Amino acid sequence: xxxxxxxxxxxxxxxxxxxxxxxxxxxxxxxxxxxxxxxxxxxxxxxxxxxxxxxxxxxxxxxxxxxxxxxxxxxxxxxxxxxxxxxxxxxxxxxxxxxxxxxxxxxxxxxxxxxxxxxxxxxxxxxxxxxxxxxxxxxxxxxxxxxxxxxxxxxxxxxxxxxxxxxxxxxxxxxxxxxxxxxxxxxxxxxxxxxxxxxxxxxxxxxxxxxxxxxxxxxxxxxxxxxxxxxxxxxxxxxxxxxxxxxxxxxxxxxxxxxxxxxxxxxxxxxxxxxxxxxxxxxxxxxxxxxxxxxxxxxxxxxxxxxxxxxxxxxxxxxxxxxxxxxxxxxxxxxxxxxxxxxxxxxxxxxxxxxxxxxxxxxxxxxxxxxxxxxxxxxxxxxxxxxxxxxxxxxxxxxxxxxxxxxxxxxxxxxxxxxxxxxxxxxxxxxxxxxxxxxxxxxxxxxxxxxxxxxxxxxxxxxxxxxxxxxxxxxxxxxxxxxxxxxxxxxxxxxxx
Numbered sequence: 001x002x003x004x005x006x007x008x009x010x011x012x013x014x015x016x017x018x019x020x021x022x023x024x025x026x027x028x029x030x031x032x033x034x035x036x037x038x039x040x041x042x043x044x045x046x047x048x049x050x051x052x053x054x055x056x057x058x059x060x061x062x063x064x065x066x067x068x069x070x071x072x073x074x075x076x077x078x079x080x081x082x083x084x085x086x087x088x089x090x091x092x093x094x095x096x097x098x099x100x101x102x103x104x105x106x107x108x109x110x111x112x113x114x115x116x117x118x119x120x121x122x123x124x125x126x127x128x129x130x131x132x133x134x135x136x137x138x139x140x141x142x143x144x145x146x147x148x149x150x151x152x153x154x155x156x157x158x159x160x161x162x163x164x165x166x167x168x169x170x171x172x173x174x175x176x177x178x179x180x181x182x183x184x185x186x187x188x189x190x191x192x193x194x195x196x197x198x199x200x201x202x203x204x205x206x207x208x209x210x211x212x213x214x215x216x217x218x219x220x221x222x223x224x225x226x227x228x229x230x231x232x233x234x235x236x237x238x239x240x241x242x243x244x245x246x247x248x249x250x251x252x253x254x255x256x257x258x259x260x261x262x263x264x265x266x267x268x269x270x271x272x273x274x275x276x277x278x279x280x281x282x283x284x285x286x287x288x289x290x291x292x293x294x295x296x297x298x299x300x301x302x303x304x305x306x307x308x309x310x311x312x313x314x315x316x317x318x319x320x321x322x323x324x325x326x327x328x329x330x331x332x333x334x335x336x337x338x339x340x341x342x343x344x345x346x347x348x349x350x351x352x353x354x355x356x357x358x359x360x361x362x363x364x365x366x367x368x369x370x371x372x373x374x375x376x377x378x379x380x381x382x383x384x385x386x387x388x389x390x391x392x393x394x395x396x397x398x399x400x401x402x403x404x405x406x407x408x409x410x411x412x413x414x415x416x417x418x419x420x421x422x423x424x425x426x427x428x429x430x431x432x433x434x435x436x437x438x439x440x441x442x443x444x445x446x447x448x449x450x451x452x453x454x455x456x457x458x459x460x461x462x463x464x465x466x467x468x469x470x471x472x473x474x475x476x477x478x479x480x481x482x483x484x485x486x487x488x489x490x491x492x493x494x495x496x497x
Contacts (some may be wrong), residue, residue, distance in 0.1 A: 001019075001020045001021065001072050001074050001437070002017045002019055002020065002026065002066065002069060002070075002072050002073045002074065002304035003017075003018045003020060003073075003074060003075045003076070003077070003434040003437040003438045003441065004016065004018070004059070004062065004073060004075070004077070004429075004434060004437070005018065005076075005077050005078075005079070005427075005430040005431060005432070005433035005434035005435075005437070006018050006055055006058075006059070006076065006077070006078045006079070006164060006433065007078075007079050007080060007243075007428075007429060007430040007433065008051050008054075008078075008080040008160045008161060008164055009080070009081065010044075010081060010100060010102065011032060011033070012030050012031060012032045012033060012054065013030070013031050013033060013051060013054035013055050013057075013058050014028065014029070014030045014058060014430055015029050015030075015055070015059050015061075015062040015430075016028040016062070016427060016430050016431060017063075017065075017066055017073070017433065017434075017449075018060055018431065018434035018438070018458070019069075020438055023457060023458050024291040024425075025106050025425075025427055025431065026065075026066065026069070027062045027063075027065035027066050027457055028065075029057075029058040029059070029060075029061035029062040030054075030058055030060060031055075031057040031058040031061070031179060032053040033046060033051060033053070034050060037103065037497075038095045040103040041107070042103070042105050043099075043104075043105045044099070044100045044102045044103040044104075045098060045099055045103065046097060046099065046100060047094070047097050047428040048086050048094050048097075048098045048160070049094060051160065051163070052164070052167055053208075054065055055167075056228075057162060057278070057496060058192055059229055060229065060427050061359055063102060063229055063230065063231065065149075065198045067224065070229075070230055070231050071231065071232060072233070073231045074235060074236070074437075074438075074441050075217075075235060075236045075237070075238060075434075075437035075438060075441040076168065076221065076235060076236070076237045076238065076435035076437055076438060077237075077238040077240060077246075077432075077433030077434050077435070077436045077440075078161045078162075078164050078165050078168070078237070078238070078240035078433055079132060079161050079240060079241060079242065079243050079246045079429045079430065079432065079433045080103050080159065080160040080161040080164075080243065081102075081133070081160075081266075082101045082102045082242055082243060083100065083101020083102070083103075083132065083134035083135055083136070083159075083181060083242050083394040084099060084100045084103075084134070084136070084139075084159055085098060085099050085136045085139040085140060085143075085155075085157060085158075085159070086098045086145065086157070086158045086159070086160060086162075086163040087150065087154050087157060087182040088154070088155060088156040088157075088158070088163075089153045089154065090155040090289070091157050092156070093267075095150050095153050095154055096143075096147065096150050097165075098160060099139045099142075100132075100134070100160075101132075101134035101135075101181075102134060103133070103139070104133045104134070104329045105139075105142060106119055106133045106134075106135075106138035106139045106142035107138075107141045108134070108136075108142075108146065108181075109133075109138040109139075109141040110131045110132060110133045110138035110355060110408070112141065113131045113137060113138060113183075113196070113199065113200075114130060114131060114201055116320045117195075117199075118195075119242055121177065121267055121280065121282075124278060124280055124282055125183065125280070126186070126193065126195060126196070127140055127183075127186045127187060127188075127193050127196065128186065128187035128188050128276060128278050128286035129180075129187060129282075129285055130263060130282055130288055131183040131185070131196075135157065135181065135182055135183030135184075136157060136181075136182040136183060136184060136185060137182060137183030137184045137196060137200065138236065139209065140157060140200055140201075140204070141200050144200065144201055147346030150260070153203075154203075154207060155206075155207065155247040156172065156207055156209070156495065157204070157207045157219045158172070158174075158209060158361075159174065159178050159181065159182065159242075160241070161178060161240040161241070161271060162174050162178055162187060162209060162240060164239060164240075164316055165218050165239070165240045165322055166209075168218075168219075168221055168222065168225065169218050169219030169220060169221065169222060169237045170219065170222055171211050171218050171219035171237075172209040172210065173210055173211065173212040173218050174208070174209045174210070174211060174212065174239075174287075175211070175212045175214050175239035175240060175241050175243035175290075176190050176214065176288035176292075177212075177213070177214065177241030177242045177244075177287065177288045177289060177290050178239075178241055178242050178248070179192070179288070180239060180242065180245075180286075180287045180288040181209070181242045181244075181287070181469045182330035183196070184196050184197060184200075184204070184208070187276060187278075187286045187287065187288060187294070188276035188278060188281065188286065188294075189384060190288065192205075192208060192282055194214065194455045203278040204326075204395055212239040213239070213354060214239060214241070214290055214291060214292050214333060214436070214451075215292070215435045215440060215441050215443050215451075216239065216440065216443075216444075217237060217238060217239070217441075218237045218238065218239045218240065218253060219236075219237055219394075220233075220234055220235060220237065221233075221234075221235040221236075221237055224338040233271060233440040234438070234472070236383055236437045236440060236441050237278060237437075238433070238439075238440040238441075239436075239440070240433065240436075241290045241432075241433070241436065242429075242430075243429040244268070244270065244285075244295060244297050244401060244429075245287060245288065245289045245290040245295060245429075245432070246290055246429040246430075246431075246432025246433050246435075246436060247260075247262065247270075247291070247401070247428050247429040247432055248260055248270055248272060248289055248295060248449060249289070249291070249432040249435055249436065249455060250289045250401075250426050250427055250428055250429060250430075250431040250432035250435065250459070251399050251426050252271065252399065252422045252423065252456065252458075252459035252461075253270070253271075253272050253289075253399065253455070254289070254290075254291050254347045254450075254451040254452040254454075254455040255272060255452045256272060256273070256274040256292075256293065256395070257272065257273070257393060257395060257396070258271065258399070259271045259272075259385075259388065259393065259395040259397070259399070259451070260398070260399050260400075260401060261381060261398050261399070261400045261401065261412065261420075262300075262303070262357050262403055263303050263304070263400060263401060263402065263404050264274060264303065264304065264428075265303065265304045265305075266299070266303075267299070267301070267303025267304065268297050268298060268303075268304070269297075269298045269300065269381055269384040269385060269388065269398075270295055270296065270297040270298070270345075270346070270390050271295070271296050271393050271395065272289055272291075272293050272294070272295055273293060273294045273295070273392075273393070274293055274294075275294065275419065276294045277294060277296045277392060277393070279296065279387070279390075281349055281387075282348065283298060283345075283346050283387055284296045284297060284298045284346075284387060284388070284391060285298075285299070285424040289377055290432065290436050290451065291450075291452070292350070292451075293401035295339075296388060296389070296391055296393070298345070298346040298384040299344045299345030299346055300344075300345065300346060300377075300380060300381060301340075301343055301344050301345050301383065302339045302340060302341055302342055302344060302377065302380070303377065305339070305341045305342050305411075306337070306341060306373050306377045307353075307373055307374060307377060309319065309354075309404065309409075310369055310370050314366055315368075319403065321370055321405075322406065322407045322408070323404045324366060324367045324370040324371075324426055325367075325370050325371055325374055325405075325407040325408065325411075325478040326407045326460070327367050328367040328368055328370065328371040329371075330371075330375075330414075330473055330476055330477070331371075331375075331476065332363065332369075332371040332372040332375060333360075333362065333363035333368050333479065334358045334360065334363050335356070335357075335358050335359065335363045335364070335369065335371070335372040336356075336357045336358050336372060336375075336376065336480075336483070336484060336487070337354065337355070337356050337357075337369075337373050337375070337376035338352075338354060338355040338356075338357070338376060338464070338484070338487065338488060338491075338497070339354055339373060339374040339376040339377050339380065340352035340353060340354050340355070340482070340497070341353070341354045343368045344380070344382070346383065346384045346387070347383060347485075347488060349488070349492065349497060352492075352497045353497070355491065355497065356369075356439060360408045374407075374408055374411055375477075375480070376413065376484070377416060378408070378411045378414075378415045378477075379477065379480060379481050379484050380413050381412060381415065381416075382415040382416065382477065382481050383481060383484075383485065385398075385415075385416050386481070387438050394420040395416075395418055397417075397418050397419040397420065397421065398412070398416055398418060398420050398421075398422065399420075399421060399461065400412070400420055400422045400423065400465075401422075401423060401428070402423070402426065403421060403465050404422065406465070406467070409422065410467045412467070412474040412475055413467040413468060413469040413470075414469050414474050415474070415477045415481070416469065416474075417469050417474040417478075418468070418469060419462045419466060419467065420466070420467050421463070421465055421466040421467070422461065422462050422465035423459055423460070423461055423462070424460045425460075426459070426464040431458075435451075435454050435455070435458055436451075439451055439454050454484050
């Protein structure tokens with residue numbers, strides 16, 4: 001039996017096939033789609049019809065790889081990166097290109113919404129989060145103000161994953177993990193915010209799709225698509241969810257207190273909770289996970305950039321960087337690196353740049369620079385870990401979404417003060433989408449398969465990567481973290497960061 005995942009990415013659409021019996025990905029495919037060109041700075045838009053063409057192409061390629069096993073496809077899940085807005089008219093025609101979550105053209109509208117509700121603190125108290133420029137809320141207000149003719153034609157507003165789900169089934173709907181990324185959702189109470197919708201436009205009550213339970217299907221795959229793809233009729237389509245929710249599921253984080261460190265370019269530290277954990281300081285996003293729980297997520301913008309900078313500078317491979325890291329001592333002989341090369345989300349320093357502090361004639365060596373970069377990044381994760389503790393989490397360990405190498409993984413364990421282990425072969429949110437489809441299928445057929453059970457069955461940890469913290473180094477890094485945060489606060493207050 002196979003379950004498929006579809007991910008509408010920024011540059012391409014990917015499809016994977018999860019072989020449930022073997023608990024492995026048995027086939028995958030990718031099809032690129034293009035950006036709308038010639039737009040002003042900050043605009044990032046795509047034609048949703050390109051997603052349909054790419055999804056169709058990638059699906060055919062993936063099913064071709066499955067061969068005769070395509071007859072065992074039982075369900076499909078969908079995901080896409082956070083944010084974005086698809087606009088349809090009353091005849092379900094695309095009104096204009098879709099804005100993506102990385103589009104920044106609606107920053108003024110996000111600020112306007114914030115001012116109306118008392119800034120970020122007021123919005124967090126109202127809904128659990130502030131409103132971002134890439135959210136559906138800000139983009140909808142932008143549409144109303146900048147393209148009133150298009151806004152008047154609008155009958156439906158959807159996230160990218162819900163648009164593809166609508167194309168697959170003909171059924172409109174949105175699951176809480178997707179709704180939580182729109183800026184219009186009261187995340188702690190799991191309902192649309194009437195206050196925010198009234199502020200933007202009262203028509204939103206009719207434009208937004210109805211809610212879907214995370215364990216219920218969106219619908220079944222349209223017969224025309226079943227025939228075109230050569231798969232049986234009756235294939236269920238899961239509700240789909242946001243990338244953050246399904247990425248957590250893909251590494252087995254489906255129970256209260258589970259913590260995941262994502263070391264990809266869009267890095268994060270995230271924790272699952274049975275209760276909403278609202279961060280009134282606004283550093284942790286309060287989201288809904290894919291299992292009916294909540295997710296506290298702290299973004300880490302430089303999870304890749306800081307280490308890549310040093311590797312590129314010295315022409316090192318990953319193994320050579322690891323050897324340089326292992327050959328140096330904790331503290332890099334006084335060298336401290338604030339790795340905010342792309343700004344930073346946690347702590348919230350969107351306009352910051354990197355700082356190398358404490359240089360002497362003796363400590364400015366390739367090895368110490370490698371150690372300082374790795375420690376700077378690890379201490380950033382350590383700060384995020386401390387914020388999870390502030391929110392009431394008491395993690396017993398941390399799962400890493402990919403093997404970071406033994407030296408850096410040990411560094412993370414020493415900073416966190418708890419064991420760290422990598423997940424074997426994670427497929428990210430795309431795998432999580434296929435896993436969601438499996439849960440939905442079995443529940444629909446009378447079997448009480450839980451999200452934690454599917455995670456325990458599909459996801460395995462690589463025990464060879466497990467690293468336990470060294471108590472003395474943990475104490476040392478706690479003092480380093482305090483020093484780093486003091487430096488950050490001092491430079492930021494002085495306008496230097």
